Amino acid sequence: MAGAARAGLYAVAVSDIVPVLERELGSAQVIGPGHEHLDDYGRDESPLPEFFPPACAVLVESTEQAAAVLRICLEHKVPVTPRGAGSGMCGGALPVYGGVVLSTERMTRIKEIDAGDLVCVVEPGVVTGRLQEAVEAQRLFYPPDPASLEFCSIGGNASTNAGGPRAFKYGVTREYILGLEIALMGGEVLRCGRRTAKGVTGYDLVAGFVGTEGTFGVITELTVKLLPLPMAAATVLGVFRDVPAAGAAISALLRDGLRPRVLELADRASIDAIRDKSRYRFPDAAGAIVLLEVDGDAEAMPMMMEKIGLRCDDLGALDVLAATEPAERRAVWEARRLISPSIKARYRIKLNEDICVPCRRIVEMLARTERVAAEAGVPCAVFGHAGDGNLHVNLLSNDDPADPAVRKHMWGAARQLFAHTIELGGTLSGEHGVGLTKRDYMPMEQSERVLEWQRRWKAMWDPSGLLNPGKRLPERPAACSE
Numbered sequence: 001m002a003g004a005a006r007a008g009l010y011a012v013a014v015s016d017i018v019p020v021l022e023r024e025l026g027s028a029q030v031i032g033p034g035h036e037h038l039d040d041y042g043r044d045e046s047p048l049p050e051f052f053p054p055a056c057a058v059l060v061e062s063t064e065q066a067a068a069v070l071r072i073c074l075e076h077k078v079p080v081t082p083r084g085a086g087s088g089m090c091g092g093a094l095p096v097y098g099g100v101v102l103s104t105e106r107m108t109r110i111k112e113i114d115a116g117d118l119v120c121v122v123e124p125g126v127v128t129g130r131l132q133e134a135v136e137a138q139r140l141f142y143p144p145d146p147a148s149l150e151f152c153s154i155g156g157n158a159s160t161n162a163g164g165p166r167a168f169k170y171g172v173t174r175e176y177i178l179g180l181e182i183a184l185m186g187g188e189v190l191r192c193g194r195r196t197a198k199g200v201t202g203y204d205l206v207a208g209f210v211g212t213e214g215t216f217g218v219i220t221e222l223t224v225k226l227l228p229l230p231m232a233a234a235t236v237l238g239v240f241r242d243v244p245a246a247g248a249a250i251s252a253l254l255r256d257g258l259r260p261r262v263l264e265l266a267d268r269a270s271i272d273a274i275r276d277k278s279r280y281r282f283p284d285a286a287g288a289i290v291l292l293e294v295d296g297d298a299e300a301m302p303m304m305m306e307k308i309g310l311r312c313d314d315l316g317a318l319d320v321l322a323a324t325e326p327a328e329r330r331a332v333w334e335a336r337r338l339i340s341p342s343i344k345a346r347y348r349i350k351l352n353e354d355i356c357v358p359c360r361r362i363v364e365m366l367a368r369t370e371r372v373a374a375e376a377g378v379p380c381a382v383f384g385h386a387g388d389g390n391l392h393v394n395l396l397s398n399d400d401p402a403d404p405a406v407r408k409h410m411w412g413a414a415r416q417l418f419a420h421t422i423e424l425g426g427t428l429s430g431e432h433g434v435g436l437t438k439r440d441y442m443p444m445e446q447s448e449r450v451l452e453w454q455r456r457w458k459a460m461w462d463p464s465g466l467l468n469p470g471k472r473l474p475e476r477p478a479a480c481s482e
């Protein structure tokens, strides 16, 4: 934990802050000690067995309330951890030093959808899938589609710069955030960015803020870029005997000049996890699937589908399923989105590392992943966004997650995976973020000098070090301390 916020420097006992917050914001906003739901704010979707209890959670309903929490916490020198829906996979929303969790889950207003300007203005707690439905009802399109879209929040997406399958064609969240309203530690409210399609004035605070995982400020409003809704979309599921065959098919399709909006890959272990649950009956020999989605002109769609289907046949597919009707497409996507929760239901430990390598190194990375898992003797399931080189490698175990030896073994395997990723020119996280779980591995990828620049940047936004402490940046090595 950085600077003055190091544990022990709280000006008050953290429980003393609860009555202050209740007085200023009203007790309906504060989930305090003894409340049946307080523990929910000490967990997220990361694979950590620990639980980090906050002193209280404040469920703010406006920018003013968010700013008031940040003012009170600075006055009392109490750490604050911003939280959206708590679906993060790397512990970013966990209050590791206790204190206050500031939740935006009640800030769910879609304030404006402007079809003329192609923008919408929303509060941070809006669930991503609900935003998509609202804009699609007006034939508009918000492309970023994290697989968690049914429950994650748009504020959380901007804070983690979330990706998703459609990032292959349409890019990640950062490309759609035009403007932000941000409440800063101490209570100042900053509005930055624009609502125009283009704009180059000033340093780009919005782009710099997106992806900072709640360590710079709390997003209280977002101005989001929209696109016209594509006229039609179609989904193709190609089933292959193994990952190398699927990898070769992906390379061939891309060489043909195909630019799908989605290009996903899943291995046999991932298929096995959804075999019984999926409405589609996978062939017994299915060892890998490639999920492709194309969009554009409705009239061109049937021909494009046929072309992709025939090409998949040529490339050795065991089966090809083409879906154009919304219900059929939903069934295919349902199968894809079931992979992660189904694996999680089968194993007590699921380290989901979302490494990303340059595209032409994917097949090599998959081979190395298999080797790492075999050497560690742990089951492994891989799926993810093959088009972007972003693979979700799940290292699995049914041993006791709290056993330190088990933990050391699993994270030892993860470290090996990271080492191979970096050797192949990749990065530790393509979309989930650093948070707590990857913080201490950052020096494997980034030099101390680069990390030090980031510490200075953090200190500029949050000189107190009280906002989401203990995340993203490892401690300075002793020799480098100021």
Ligand SMILES: Cc1cc2nc3c(=O)[nH]c(=O)nc-3n(C[C@H](O)[C@H](O)[C@H](O)COP(=O)(O)OP(=O)(O)OC[C@H]3O[C@@H](n4cnc5c(N)ncnc54)[C@H](O)[C@@H]3O)c2cc1C
Binding pocket: 044, 045, 081, 082, 083, 084, 085, 086, 087, 088, 089, 091, 092, 093, 104, 124, 145, 146, 147, 148, 151, 152, 153, 154, 155, 156, 157, 158, 159, 160, 161, 162, 163, 164, 165, 213, 214, 215, 217, 218, 219, 220, 340, 341, 431, 432, 435, 468
């Ligand atoms: C089944 C499943 C599938 C997933 N698939 C994907 C995927 O395809 N792509 C992907 O990128 N991620 C994916 N995720 C991870 C996760 O859903 C994303 O990281 C998401 O963006 C987190 O949003 P959230 O609202 O849950 O944020 P939280 O988990 O609550 O918080 C995440 C981080 O953002 C900060 N934060 C949240 N709200 C704010 C705010 N208003 N202001 C400032 N900081 C804030 C928190 O402090 C924390 O550091 C998946 C998770 C699950 C469980």
